[in-house]
Amino acid sequence: MEQPFLIVENLSLQKGNRTILNRINLAFYPGKIHALLGLNGSGKSSLAYTLMGCEGYTPTSGRILLDGKDITYTSITERARLGISLAWQEPVRFEGLPVGKYVGLGAGEPNREKVLAALEAVSLPPKSYGYRAVDQTLSGGERKRVELAALFAMRPRFAILDEPDSGIDALSIKEIARLIRQMANQSSSVLLITHRPELVEIADSASLMCFGSIIFSGSPQEATEYYRGRCEPHLSVLGSQPWQSPSDN
Amino acid sequence: MTNSTRSHAMQQQSPAWSGELQALMEAYQQAGGDPASFQTPEVATLAVSGDQVLVSHSIPGVHLHSQPIENGVRVSVVVDEGTQVKHPVHLCFGVLPSEGVQQIEADYQIGNHAQVQFLAHCSFPNAIKVEHRMNARIHIGKNASMTYIEEHYHGQNGGIEVYPVSDVVIEEGGQLTSNFNITRGRVGKLVMDYHIEAGKDSLTELVTKAFGSQDDHIRVQESIRLNGENAHSLTKTRIAVKDKAVSEVTTFTEGNAPRARGHMDCTEIVRDEAIAHNNPIVKVTHAQAQVTHEAAIGTVNRRELETLMARGLDEDEAVDLIIRAMIRG
Numbered sequence: 035m036e037q038p039f040l041i042v043e044n045l046s047l048q049k050g051n052r053t054i055l056n057r058i059n060l061a062f063y064p065g066k067i068h069a070l071l072g073l074n075g076s077g078k079s080s081l082a083y084t085l086m087g088c089e090g091y092t093p094t095s096g097r098i099l100l101d102g103k104d105i106t107y108t109s110i111t112e113r114a115r116l117g118i119s120l121a122w123q124e125p126v127r128f129e130g131l132p133v134g135k136y137v138g139l140g141a142g143e144p145n146r147e148k149v150l151a152a153l154e155a156v157s158l159p160p161k162s163y164g165y166r167a168v169d170q171t172l173s174g175g176e177r178k179r180v181e182l183a184a185l186f187a188m189r190p191r192f193a194i195l196d197e198p199d200s201g202i203d204a205l206s207i208k209e210i211a212r213l214i215r216q217m218a219n220q221s222s223s224v225l226l227i228t229h230r231p232e233l234v235e236i237a238d239s240a241s242l243m244c245f246g247s248i249i250f251s252g253s254p255q256e257a258t259e260y261y262r263g264r265c266e267p268h269l270s271v272l273g274s275q276p277w278q279s280p281s282d283n
Numbered sequence: 284m285t286n287s288t289r290s291h292a293m294q295q296q297s298p299a300w301s302g303e304l305q306a307l308m309e310a311y312q313q314a315g316g317d318p319a320s321f322q323t324p325e326v327a328t329l330a331v332s333g334d335q336v337l338v339s340h341s342i343p344g345v346h347l348h349s350q351p352i353e354n355g356v357r358v359s360v361v362v363d364e365g366t367q368v369k370h371p372v373h374l375c376f377g378v379l380p381s382e383g384v385q386q387i388e389a390d391y392q393i394g395n396h397a398q399v400q401f402l403a404h405c406s407f408p409n410a411i412k413v414e415h416r417m418n419a420r421i422h423i424g425k426n427a428s429m430t431y432i433e434e435h436y437h438g439q440n441g442g443i444e445v446y447p448v449s450d451v452v453i454e455e456g457g458q459l460t461s462n463f464n465i466t467r468g469r470v471g472k473l474v475m476d477y478h479i480e481a482g483k484d485s486l487t488e489l490v491t492k493a494f495g496s497q498d499d500h501i502r503v504q505e506s507i508r509l510n511g512e513n514a515h516s517l518t519k520t521r522i523a524v525k526d527k528a529v530s531e532v533t534t535f536t537e538g539n540a541p542r543a544r545g546h547m548d549c550t551e552i553v554r555d556e557a558i559a560h561n562n563p564i565v566k567v568t569h570a571q572a573q574v575t576h577e578a579a580i581g582t583v584n585r586r587e588l589e590t591l592m593a594r595g596l597d598e599d600e601a602v603d604l605i606i607r608a609m610i611r612g
Binding site for chain 1: 521550584587590593594595596604605607610612
């Protein structure tokens with residue numbers, strides 16, 4: 035049986051009096067896509083930033099193990115060089131930085147072919163987009179595609195995709211799904227944070243987060259049914275998540 | 284050159300001229316210029332080394348005149364009414380020795396409905412004690428358009444003081460786009476002072492980029508008066524300072540007419556013990572005018588840093604990349 039190469043063990047994160055992440059346990063396998071679902075504010079992005087090692091997201095307790103080695107307190111740069119990377123939900127702009135250069139940053143040298151292939155994969159023709167700047171002249175959807183292209187070119191061992199579908203038009207979701215599947219086929223393990231059913235269904239497994247905790251793990255279909263059966267009615271009737279005390283609202 | 288009052292270009296093809304020109308062209312190239320343009324007859328060109336005019340080549344519709352003054356040259360550039368200048372006019376100013384003074388008094392007259400671009404490269408590659416003063420008076424006629432792109436190279440010693448001063452009048456429908464860049468090597472001391480009087484339906488865009496290091500001192504003052512209805516302006520300043528460099532940016536935009544619109548945008552990145560000041564001054568004297576400003580001064584944005592670090596760059600590499608892209612992009 036294949037062993038997980040990345041293990042998240044009892045990971046918790048407190049900020050002041052607030053529990054952001056509560057004893058998260060997850061395991062990731064090469065070439066597999068794991069979807070992470072949950073309402074807004076459930077902690078999905080916080081988990082992504084904690085796994086990436088971002089400032090302000092140092093775990094209060096628990097561990098992150100990569101190939102058995104504890105990387106819980108390793109820097110972002112170090113984690114990236116070990117093969118972990120993140121496609122941000124809201125990609126930043128870089129005045130003056132060409133798209134081609136940005137996409138190739140994590141792809142090693144020489145990277146021209148990887149950059150061209152990545153831009154083609156996200157339907158951004160290299161001749162039109164390669165020399166444009168990653169700035170406000172690109173639409174939100176275009177910047178999102180550039181972000182995905184950067185991860186596609188990089189081929190990280192573990193790719194964290196934070197809502198790769200946000201800002202992408204409905205007609206292009208299938209393209210994004212194909213791209214993510216291709217990443218997994220190239221042996222990247224993918225943590226896919228999403229609300230979209232079309233993306234959840236391409237995953238190999240899924241977890242549901244609620245109020246900082248993983249409340250369910252299973253197949254994508256099971257997780258979706260659990261969410262629809264319990265979380266959605268709870269929110270619509272009581273205005274809160276199931277494990278949230280009404281006095282917290 | 285038949286009239287000594289029109290031009291005092293050195294006797295061409297003398298050994299002294301050839302040597303000086305070659306050296307100036309090398310300096311020109313260091314500043315990012317293309318020496319081949321000085322051999323193209325369809326391109327108007329002017330090259331001044333110290334107080335010597337080495338090249339002055341006019342073309343139909345673009346008239347270049349020069350005459351000597353103390354420590355420099357008085358230059359007149361006239362673009363005839365209605366002329367659409369196909370190739371940029373190439374200007375090269377430089378001081379090649381380690382010490383010296385260069386004073387340029389320039390007068391630009393851009394005729395009504397004319398369209399012209401200037402590419403100016405100013406190079407002081409060996410400067411240890413050099414002073415360069417450029418006083419320009421610019422008149423842009425009705426519906427005329429002038430683009431002025433200026434690149435400076437000041438060598439690695441920091442021993443240069445540069446004082447670019449411009450007084451500009453833009454007539455109705457006229458456009459001015461100015462790009463001033465010192466992004467390679469040291470800055471030394473830069474004291475820039477631009478004043479623009481903008482008429483009805485005019486467009487003004489001033490972009491300034493500089494990268495200061497060690498004890499460089501950068502001072503930029505830009506003042507735009509939007510005097511005509513529907514006059515629009517944008518000042519965009521991008522400065523990075525590190526070590527013990529200092530930058531001071533003062534931008535002043537005045538909205539004095541209906542539908543006048545001005546915006547001031549300044550980003551300064553500070554590292555090490557450098558200091559950055561920014562003073563946007565807004566004045567509006569008409570109820571239908573609008574002037575806005577935005578400024579981001581200080582350290583590099585943390586999200587930008589983390590994005591690049593998540594691709595494997597360390598923090599220093601990420602900061603360098605962000606600064607280089609901002610300054611040279």
